[in-house]
Amino acid sequence: MIKNNQSDQENIEQLQKITKKLSRQIIEITTRAGSGHPSSSLSAIEIMVALYLGGIMNYRPDEPGWPDRDRFILSKGHAAPGLYAVLAEAGYFDPEMLLTLREIGSPLEGHPNMRVLPGVEASTGSLGQGLSIGLGHALAARVDGRDFQVYVMIGDGETNQGQVWEAAMTAAKYRVSNLTAILDYNKFQQTGSVNHVMPTLEPLVEKWMAFGWHTTEINGHVFDDIFSAIRNAQATDNRPHIIIAHTLKGHGLSPFEKDDVNRKHGKPLTEEEKAQALEELEAYSYDQKITSFEQRPNPNIEPPERRQ
Amino acid sequence: MDIGKKIGLTYGPPTRNAFGNALKEVGAQNQNLVVVDGDVGNSTRTQYFRDEFPDRFFNVGIAESNLIGTASGLWASGKDVLAASFACFLLCNAYDQIRMSIAFPQANIKLMGSHSGISIGEDGPSQMAIEDIALATALPNFTVIVPADAPSTKAATHAMFDREGPVYLRTGRPKVPVLYDENLDFNIGEAIQVRDGSDISIIACGLMVAIALEAAHTLSEEGIDARVIDMHTVKPLDTDAIVKAATDTGAIVTAEEHVLEGGLGAGVAHVVARHKPVPMGFVGIDNTYAESGKPEELLAKYGLMPEDIVQKVRGTLKKK
Numbered sequence: 351m352i353k354n355n356q357s358d359q360e361n362i363e364q365l366q367k368i369t370k371k372l373s374r375q376i377i378e379i380t381t382r383a384g385s386g387h388p389s390s391s392l393s394a395i396e397i398m399v400a401l402y403l404g405g406i407m408n409y410r411p412d413e414p415g416w417p418d419r420d421r422f423i424l425s426k427g428h429a430a431p432g433l434y435a436v437l438a439e440a441g442y443f444d445p446e447m448l449l450t451l452r453e454i455g456s457p458l459e460g461h462p463n464m465r466v467l468p469g470v471e472a473s474t475g476s477l478g479q480g481l482s483i484g485l486g487h488a489l490a491a492r493v494d495g496r497d498f499q500v501y502v503m504i505g506d507g508e509t510n511q512g513q514v515w516e517a518a519m520t521a522a523k524y525r526v527s528n529l530t531a532i533l534d535y536n537k538f539q540q541t542g543s544v545n546h547v548m549p550t551l552e553p554l555v556e557k558w559m560a561f562g563w564h565t566t567e568i569n570g571h572v573f574d575d576i577f578s579a580i581r582n583a584q585a586t587d588n589r590p591h592i593i594i595a596h597t598l599k600g601h602g603l604s605p606f607e608k609d610d611v612n613r614k615h616g617k618p619l620t621e622e623e624k625a626q627a628l629e630e631l632e633a634y635s636y637d638q639k640i641t642s643f644e645q646r647p648n649p650n651i652e653p654p655e656r657r658q
Numbered sequence: 659m660d661i662g663k664k665i666g667l668t669y670g671p672p673t674r675n676a677f678g679n680a681l682k683e684v685g686a687q688n689q690n691l692v693v694v695d696g697d698v699g700n701s702t703r704t705q706y707f708r709d710e711f712p713d714r715f716f717n718v719g720i721a722e723s724n725l726i727g728t729a730s731g732l733w734a735s736g737k738d739v740l741a742a743s744f745a746c747f748l749l750c751n752a753y754d755q756i757r758m759s760i761a762f763p764q765a766n767i768k769l770m771g772s773h774s775g776i777s778i779g780e781d782g783p784s785q786m787a788i789e790d791i792a793l794a795t796a797l798p799n800f801t802v803i804v805p806a807d808a809p810s811t812k813a814a815t816h817a818m819f820d821r822e823g824p825v826y827l828r829t830g831r832p833k834v835p836v837l838y839d840e841n842l843d844f845n846i847g848e849a850i851q852v853r854d855g856s857d858i859s860i861i862a863c864g865l866m867v868a869i870a871l872e873a874a875h876t877l878s879e880e881g882i883d884a885r886v887i888d889m890h891t892v893k894p895l896d897t898d899a900i901v902k903a904a905t906d907t908g909a910i911v912t913a914e915e916h917v918l919e920g921g922l923g924a925g926v927a928h929v930v931a932r933h934k935p936v937p938m939g940f941v942g943i944d945n946t947y948a949e950s951g952k953p954e955e956l957l958a959k960y961g962l963m964p965e966d967i968v969q970k971v972r973g974t975l976k977k978k
């Protein structure tokens with residue numbers, strides 16, 4: 351449950367500071383590892399910070415299997431560096447361990463592995479599967495009479511997968527109100543922009559509504575937006591909720607922005623690019639609201655006329 | 659990687675690159691060829707084809723079952739079709755579609771799965787296909803090819819389009835040693851003996867052929883004379899080459915970048931048991947998923963290095 355102090359200005363400034371620190375870690379550990387997905391991690395970072403460190407989720411790092419914990423499933427598992435940075439900050443493991451990302455013997459694998467790293471709720475990395483797993487958790491809460499929330503982060507490209515829509519349909523059938531999906535709408539997937547690969551993802555809000563979901567559309571880099579969306583999600587009875595979060599893949603940092611094909615998907619920054627990105631990150635001010643909200647792929651198709 | 663360097667092998671491009679280039683050549687010769695991608699064309703190298711023939715290229719999104727179904731429809735309406743993705747997502751995510759829309763109707767569709775085995779390295783187990791050979795060989799009517807280097811991948815790519823019926827071609831991510839020259843004689847279903855020997859035969863596929871060659875070199879220093887066979891076609895297996903190896907050398911060790919169940923070793927054992935029983939040893943991944951790490955570290959940890967083959971050969975020879 352949401353704690354009432356979290357949208358305090360003071361709290362938000364603290365979260366912004368933490369976000370910057372974790373963003374730095376994401377960039378540093380992927381460059382150090384020589385591989386990984388920093389841009390995919392950075393688009394989702396404020397949302398994960400808000401959930402774990404902004405007082406939204408209930409969890410116990412010293413008891414990762416606590417049955418009443420809220421669950422977060424990173425369905426777009428390649429954003430693992432972001433999840434790891436957040437889990438370390440949340441107290442699941444020593445942040446020093448972040449430096450072992452992708453090394454042999456390290457539980458910080460290229461994609462999250464629930465068998466080796468406490469705090470990871472699902473083994474992901476094959477896109478499309480997380481929302482169904484989240485649905486399973488949400489139904490288990492009902493069967494066991496428990497009161498926990500389930501959050502599932504999915505990619506915009508990931509919603510190409512049929513399984514996402516299978517889960518969407520089923521979650522609405524069972525009216526699971528403790529399931530919240532968050533769609534990281536960063537407008538890029540692997541081989542190109544969403545506009546290029548799957549422009550017919552739009553109209554997106556209407557699709558989820560048609561599947562029986564409550565929707566909130568936000569700027570995913572703005573904490574106020576995130577908190578009010580979560581409040582909306584928790585206020586909805588009888589239905590699953592999706593937060594469609596407009597974000598920037600690579601958080602608007604120029605070394606990522608320069609790649610207009612896929613925002614350096616799956617590529618760490620070079621040492622030189624890293625220096626540039628860290629400098630921009632340092633100078634970044636949350637007062638300059640990120641303006642990605644209006645960028646929508648153009649489906650180039652007219653919605654069909656509704657028959658009366 | 660350093661595998662093979664000490665026996666003088668030099669490194670060439672990854673087999674996925676060789677595939678991508680050959681696919682482009684086939685596309686230039688055959689205007690009827692279309693390619694279907696699941697938003698990973700930059701990884702599988704079908705991008706080379708896309709850049710050249712954009713009108714005959716379809717990216718159906720991150721949706722492997724959709725990929726296979728679309729390929730099947732294109733085939734049924736008369737197109738020659740290649741569909742590609744990471745080997746794990748292709749075979750595992752879309753297995754029923756492959757079964758119902760390709761294998762069962764005996765569709766003339768070619769599949770290419772890249773990023774096979776654990777030598778992909780740091781991306782980790784979720785991206786590593788270690789079950790794909792078992793899945794593909796289990797399908798009636800399928801041909802399964804696991805080439806060892808760039809030249810043989812190029813040859814295999816051309817050869818599979820000359821073959822009627824479904825084919826699965828398995829390629830890898832890293833640069834690998836070159837074993838053949840460009841105009842090698844490559845025929846689907848005909849193994850290539852890359853080293854003669856009389857004491858034991860090592861039958862391998864993919865990257866493991868180079869590793870077997872290095873093992874054979876080490877063994878020769880101990881006075882063990884090992885034959886090495888590149889069994890690039892895992893289905894249908896070259897029964898004659900296997901029976902001859904069993905007869906000539908009296909012992910066989912297999913090596914593959916795949917789980918021990920249902921892969922090359924299981925297939926060879928089947929032939930050996932039926933036609934010419936001899937002692938056998940098996941090198942492969944033993945009932946486990948791997949982890950992230952550097953390719954060579956992983957090959958060592960999961961028992962796929964030349965030393966592992968050497969040990970397996972020693973043990974197998976004791977049973978002769």
Ligand SMILES: Cc1ncc(C[n+]2csc(CCOP(=O)(O)OP(=O)(O)O)c2C)c(N)n1
Nearest residue numbers: 390475476477505506507508538539540747
């Ligand atoms: C089933 C499956 N197919 C393909 C891939 C390869 N892949 C990894 S990330 C990615 C793109 C994901 O795009 P999106 O969901 O938009 O995530 P983003 O990186 O933009 O956050 C792809 C195709 C995969 N991981 N899983």
Ligand SMILES: [Mg+2]
Nearest residue numbers: 506507538539
């Ligand atoms: Mg995206």
